[in-house]
Amino acid sequence: MTASTSARVEPVGTGSTPVLAARTRGLRKVYGRTVAVDRVDLDVPEGAVLGMLGPNGSGKTTTIRMLLGLVRPTEGEVELLGEALPDGVGDALPHVGALVEGPGFHPFLSGRENLRRAAAFEPLLATGSVRQAVEDALERVGLGAAAHRRYRGYSLGMKQRLGLAAALLVPRRLIVLDEPTNGLDPAGTREVRGVIADLHAAGSTVLVSSHLLSEIEATCTHVAVLHRGTVVAQGELAELLQSDSSSLLVTTPDVEQALTALRAGRISARPFTADDGDGGVRVELIGTTAPVVLEALVRAGVAVHEARRHRTGLEDLFARLTEAEEAEHNLSAVDTIEEGTR
Numbered sequence: 001m002t003a004s005t006s007a008r009v010e011p012v013g014t015g016s017t018p019v020l021a022a023r024t025r026g027l028r029k030v031y032g033r034t035v036a037v038d039r040v041d042l043d044v045p046e047g048a049v050l051g052m053l054g055p056n057g058s059g060k061t062t063t064i065r066m067l068l069g070l071v072r073p074t075e076g077e078v079e080l081l082g083e084a085l086p087d088g089v090g091d092a093l094p095h096v097g098a099l100v101e102g103p104g105f106h107p108f109l110s111g112r113e114n115l116r117r118a119a120a121f122e123p124l125l126a127t128g129s130v131r132q133a134v135e136d137a138l139e140r141v142g143l144g145a146a147a148h149r150r151y152r153g154y155s156l157g158m159k160q161r162l163g164l165a166a167a168l169l170v171p172r173r174l175i176v177l178d179e180p181t182n183g184l185d186p187a188g189t190r191e192v193r194g195v196i197a198d199l200h201a202a203g204s205t206v207l208v209s210s211h212l213l214s215e216i217e218a219t220c221t222h223v224a225v226l227h228r229g230t231v232v233a234q235g236e237l238a239e240l241l242q243s244d245s246s247s248l249l250v251t252t253p254d255v256e257q258a259l260t261a262l263r264a265g266r267i268s269a270r271p272f273t274a275d276d277g278d279g280g281v282r283v284e285l286i287g288t289t290a291p292v293v294l295e296a297l298v299r300a301g302v303a304v305h306e307a308r309r310h311r312t313g314l315e316d317l318f319a320r321l322t323e324a325e326e327a328e329h330n331l332s333a334v335d336t337i338e339e340g341t342r
């Protein structure tokens with residue numbers, strides 16, 4: 001992908017108050033019994049590259065779909081480029097480029113033909129500029145040489161590139177990319193990072209989702225961490241990388257009893273061994289608090305010798321969120337097996 005010089009995007013606001021390119025308040029989406037997104041207050045500052053970081057199933061795609069007006073929230077408000085959705089969607093969307101799952105490309109048309117069709121629906125693109133805009137976008141994502149080939153023969157990475165090209169057809173105030181490096185090899189990943197850096201330099205706001213912290217660290221100025229549908233941390237990346245989050249370390253001789261008690265209270269915990277050799281359990285204080293954990297232990301008759309907080313930064317928080325998610329998954333698997341044998 002080449003670093004093309006796109007037209008500079010004019011900012012929305014002129015005053016000293018920071019303007020938000022996108023904003024949600026109390027956003028919630030429920031599918032049957034699944035709460036996909038819960039009370040999300042997201043701020044996407046204008047000019048930022050905001051990374052939405054979360055393990056699989058944490059609600060990133062659902063949040064993005066609601067931001068773009070593709071899915072109707074169960075509750076809550078969405079503002080896109082200052083327009084309240086759903087009413088303002090027609091005014092906001094022409095200024096928003098998006099790469100979301102399953103862009104509707106035609107399998108029997110070439111990449112170039114598909115892009116020309118997409119360009120024909122761009123209200124901000126004059127008919128006489130379509131051909132050039134399509135060629136520029138294809139070059140920009142490194143698809144120039146494969147542009148004549150049919151879409152159905154494209155690899156996942158090439159499909160991602162074509163989706164990205166569609167988002168780049170005209171200069172946008174906001175670009176939303178859902179897992180843009182999915183299916184790309186390391187060279188493709190670097191190229192996407194280059195495109196994001198170009199967009200940022202040209203004044204666009206970028207919202208990009210990923211389940212990889214390394215990906216977010218390489219490209220973003222801001223981050224919002226999602227966990228089970230809620231935002232557990234958001235702000236400037238540099239600040240969050242330094243800031244503290246905590247876990248609770250409980251020293252006890254009754255490790256198995258403690259794990260059983262916490263599991264009964266649906267609290268994820270794992271054993272730990274202290275430097276002096278004492279054992280205990282470690283609980284991530286996400287969705288629970290120290291008093292709740294201690295009460296559950298004491299009520300179960302667990303001897304608590306010591307309880308202390310352990311503070312860590314974003315990197316550790318995210319690693320632990322992912323681990324907690326896996327532990328929870330394993331717990332559910334055990335529950336299912338136990339239920340099956342009862």
Ligand SMILES: Nc1ncnc2c1ncn2[C@@H]1O[C@H](COP(=O)(O)OP(=O)(O)OP(=O)(O)O)[C@@H](O)[C@H]1O
Pocket residue numbers: 031034035036037054055056057058059060061062063211
């Ligand atoms: N259309 C739907 N119908 C039912 N459940 C859904 C639907 N869309 C999402 N979900 C559920 O909502 C939760 C959040 O899903 P979502 O796709 O938003 O997460 P994600 O963070 O984008 O995950 P991934 O990285 O795996 O795409 C998951 O439990 C998912 O199964």
